[in-house]
Amino acid sequence: MVVPLQNTIRDYAWGSQTALPELLGVEPTGKPQAEMWMGAHESAPSVLPNGDTLYDVVSADPAAVLGAETAERFEGRFPFLAKLLAAGQPLSIQAHPSLDQAIDGYARDEADGIPRDAADRNYKDAWPKPEILIALEPFDALVGFRPLDRTIALLEALAPTGFGELTDQLRDGKLREAFTDFMSADRDAIRPLVGALGEAVAQYVGDAFELERETLSKLCADFPDDPGVLAGLLLNRVRLERFDAVYLPAGNVHAYLRGLGFEVMANSDNVLRGGLTSKHVDVPELVSVVDFEPLANPVLTADDDGVYETGCPYFAVRRVDLDGAEQTVEGVGPRIVCCVDGTVDAVGKESVVTLSAGQSAFASGPEGPCTLRGSGTAFVVSAR
DSSP: OEEEOBOEEEOOTTBBSSHHHHHHTOOOOSSOBOEEEEEOOTTSOOBOTTSOBHHHHHHHOHHHHHOHHHHHHTTTSOOEEEEEEEESSOOOEEEOOOHHHHHHHHHHHHHTTOOTTOTTOSOSSSOOOOEEEEESSOEEEEEEEOOHHHHHHHHHHHOOTTOHHHHHHHHTTOHHHHHHHHHHSOHHHHHHHHHHHHHHHHHOOSSSOHHHHHHHHHHHHHOTTOTHHHHTTTEEEEEEOTTOEEEEOTTOOEEEEEEEEEEEEESOOOOEEEESSSSOOOHHHHHHHOOOSOOSOOEEOOOTTSEEOOOOSSOEEEEEEEEEEEEEEOOSSOEEEEEEEEEEEEEOSSOEEEEETTOEEEEOGGGOSEEEEEEEEEEEEEOO
8 A cells, every 4th residue: 555644743843943944834722743653653643534643554464464475574563663753952962772682671660660651751662763964954963972182182272171171081982971961960060061162152253163153152042051052062063064964873962053964774663862951861861872982974875876875674764756657666565655846646556646845755665666657856755
């Protein structure tokens, strides 16, 4: 089957009030609209034309919906979740676990009797959450640890009062210790450091580190006693142009700052937070999953076929740009097609679904290759 999807928009506080309405061509509600979920996650599953949720349909007969091979491989669970993400304010400093870490953490939370919907539960499921974010407009983010020599250069340029110990730790290669120390500090200890950093940024008169200074200035003003502000000193500050991407495997510390993007992840809701949020923060658990290897170049682009090659076993993403012609897209298992520009037809064996920007369709695993036609751009997500 190829059918249109009705999707839920999540109203998280950091969401933009205008980005998703503008994409969809509807009037803003005046409230933040942060994420539109496309898939079969039990928290907000997409709804099919007959009123059934995709989660219920998959649960009832995984092989018929996912395809026998995909159903067996992922034990009957839909393998990925796609989203349109619209950030008007920074998201939390966060990282996601590996499969082994998720299995272990989930078992611990279950043994401790923490309800799965509790605000202080770390592991909602036993799955990892690798993810890719593809910009639909200029998109700002903090992604992965900056190489230490560049971070030391930033600290030496700004020269904020009280940061000598941090600089010395980085010179000694003690990134884990530095990150753990300030992320674990209480708010009374953090407040003067954030104040000193904000003052140093305001007084800096050089031409270097423009994006870093822009972000640190805003974070210092908006989060005056939050350790997550200081994490911004250690992470790569990137500005993605349209269709640039970042891929975030397990352990990658990151925070999306502002912009509209198309996001795909393994079908999990496991997030470990360290700051810049009013949600549950667990620094020891966050540190336990973090990969402290610096990331020199976090930006990913599509290849000549529009494929964003990540090596992730849970999903594959291809961008299809149409100018009136027709393209057939191979893929394994279930697929979600999301139009982000123009008008695109998703053509099935017995049906055609016409999509405009922000709309999506689902093709079941047994449906076979996905054919698209029209004039516009769409993303096709499959189980590889």
